[in-house]
Amino acid sequence: MTFSYDRQIKAVDDISFTVEKGEVFGFLGPSGAGKSTTIKLLTRLIVPQANSVFILGRDMAKVDYKFMRKIGISFENDVLYPTLTGYENLYFHAKLYGINKQEIEDVMKTLDIFDARDKPAAQYSKGMKTRLVLARALVTRPEILFLDEPTGGMDPDIAAYVRKVLKDLNNQGTTMFVTTHDMHEAEQLCDRIAFFNSGKIVDIDTPESYKKRYGESRISFTVGDKIIAVDRKNKEELLRLIDQDQWNSIHSQEATLEDIFIKVVGRGLKDGE
Numbered sequence: 001m002t003f004s005y006d007r008q009i010k011a012v013d014d015i016s017f018t019v020e021k022g023e024v025f026g027f028l029g030p031s032g033a034g035k036s037t038t039i040k041l042l043t044r045l046i047v048p049q050a051n052s053v054f055i056l057g058r059d060m061a062k063v064d065y066k067f068m069r070k071i072g073i074s075f076e077n078d079v080l081y082p083t084l085t086g087y088e089n090l091y092f093h094a095k096l097y098g099i100n101k102q103e104i105e106d107v108m109k110t111l112d113i114f115d116a117r118d119k120p121a122a123q124y125s126k127g128m129k130t131r132l133v134l135a136r137a138l139v140t141r142p143e144i145l146f147l148d149e150p151t152g153g154m155d156p157d158i159a160a161y162v163r164k165v166l167k168d169l170n171n172q173g174t175t176m177f178v179t180t181h182d183m184h185e186a187e188q189l190c191d192r193i194a195f196f197n198s199g200k201i202v203d204i205d206t207p208e209s210y211k212k213r214y215g216e217s218r219i220s221f222t223v224g225d226k227i228i229a230v231d232r233k234n235k236e237e238l239l240r241l242i243d244q245d246q247w248n249s250i251h252s253q254e255a256t257l258e259d260i261f262i263k264v265v266g267r268g269l270k271d272g273e
């Protein structure tokens with residue numbers, strides 16, 4: 001799959017991947033990498049070229065709105081009707097697919113926005129809007145969920161709660177495609193993660209396997225007010241520091257997914273923001 005907005009820069013540059021049923025597959029990459037564009041192509045918000053995107057065996061260049069019930073789409077900056085209440089925003093979407101009032105209320109309760117159901121969406125906080133958009137994606141009980149920065153703008157505790165809701169859904173069988181620039185989110189949610197940069201997939205693996213392949217753990221010594229970090233394999237230096245006997249404390253440090261991203265991709269997740 002390849003896509004360019006202006007025929008000069010390829011926002012998505014010849015990528016190819018498969019997501020298994022029941023899997024949570026993540027795209028981790030910095031701002032501007034092309035994550036949103038990828039999700040738009042996968043979900044037909046930008047109509048892809050024929051025979052380039054297949055979901056549940058169907059060519060996404062050709063599916064109709066009835067098929068779209070099988071997929072849920074949640075975008076961080078998605079359009080809500082600002083003057084309609086939260087409930088009405090869900091109702092008009094759900095009505096298309098014959099979803100009843102009880103089901104709408106249940107999904108609002110699950111995402112903890114039921115108490116705000118009669119408030120206009122314009123009065124929702126950023127995190128509440130993200131949850132309302134997510135509720136709209138969930139209300140049709142889709143087989144596959146596409147989530148663009150699913151916890152964007154949320155307080156850490158609400159973000160953790162939303163991730164738990166998503167994990168529960170996945171445990172019940174929902175397949176998910178998630179984009180994020182948050183390594184913790186990628187690590188907590190995803191079975192496999194694609195490192196994504198400048199429109200290209202640089203690598204795909206499980207979080208555990210990335211750590212095994214690239215994650216050198218380090219030992220850090222606190223010496224006075226200085227911290228000296230040493231590669232675990234550098235036995236000579238480790239012994240030298242221990243022998244000097246000037247350290248106050250010694251800790252082991254695992255490489256984070258961001259450390260590994262920098263090593264593999266050559267830039268950080270926050271560069272250029």
Ligand SMILES: Nc1ncnc2c1ncn2[C@@H]1O[C@H](COP(=O)(O)OP(=O)(O)OP(=O)(O)O)[C@@H](O)[C@H]1O
Pocket residue numbers: 005006011029030031032033034035036037038181
């Ligand atoms: N509608 C558009 N018209 C022209 N160029 C665009 C458009 N949308 C995105 N781009 C460009 O395509 C590239 C990829 O953008 P995209 O929004 O897909 O990245 P992203 O990884 O989702 O970033 P972010 O996390 O900031 O949303 C960027 O260079 C961006 O400037």
